[in-house]
Amino acid sequence: MSNKKEIIIKATKLKKSFITGDTEQTIFENLDLNIYRGDFTVIMGSSGAGKSTLMYSLSGMDRPSSGEVVWNDKTITSLSDDRLAIFRRKNCGFVFQQIYLLDKMSLMDNVLTASALSGTSKKDSVKYAKELFELVKFH
Known part of the structure; x- marks a missing residue:
């Protein structure tokens, strides 16, 4: 090995x-x-x-x-x-120097907007987003 x-x-x-x-x-x-x-x-x-x-x-x-x-x-x-x-x-995810969030939406909804392009189900996208939030200790 x-x-x-x-x-x-x-x-x-x-x-x-x-x-x-x-x-x-x-x-x-x-x-x-x-x-x-x-x-x-x-x-x-x-x-x-x-x-x-x-x-x-x-x-x-x-x-x-x-x-x-x-x-x-x-x-x-x-x-x-x-x-x-x-x-x-x-394959890529970015956190930009400037904040590019849609201000009328929650952070979760901003993340889900990006994931909607991937064709992943909303349930799976929410689960994955929560895992990522936990990784960076965001609650």
């Missing part, structure tokens, strides 16, 4: 840059990253260091300028926009 940990997210030679006028601003370049199943991974840095940009690139919310992102042996950087949206819906 192997003690080798399973890589669930692998980024290879990622680059993200923006062009403003004649100037290219590189946020990160030649970035290699492995995230292993069961590990707790933290991305830290000062404001403006590129943490959110990296998370968007790793999740497919934004495309890197170059490089490759692989989730569970599936290369997501080559997926079409429609396939990428389906991938994110099934």
Whole structure:
């Protein structure tokens, strides 16, 4: 039996840059990253260091300028926009820096609105949401 940990997210030679006028601003370049199943991974840095940009690139919310992102042996950087949206819906969850909740709805209803897109039954979605709330000690 192997003690080798399973890589669930692998980024290879990622680059993200923006062009403003004649100037290219590189946020990160030649970035290699492995995230292993069961590990707790933290991305830290000062404001403006590129943490959110990296998370968007790793999740497919934004495309890197170059490089490759692989989730569970599936290369997501080559997926079409429609396939990428389906991938994110099934595999990614985000807590944004700014609060993007519908203010007329409870937190549970906000979570259930997102899960409605997955085709999961409401009963199963409520059960799963409660498990997640318990994980983060939200009551």
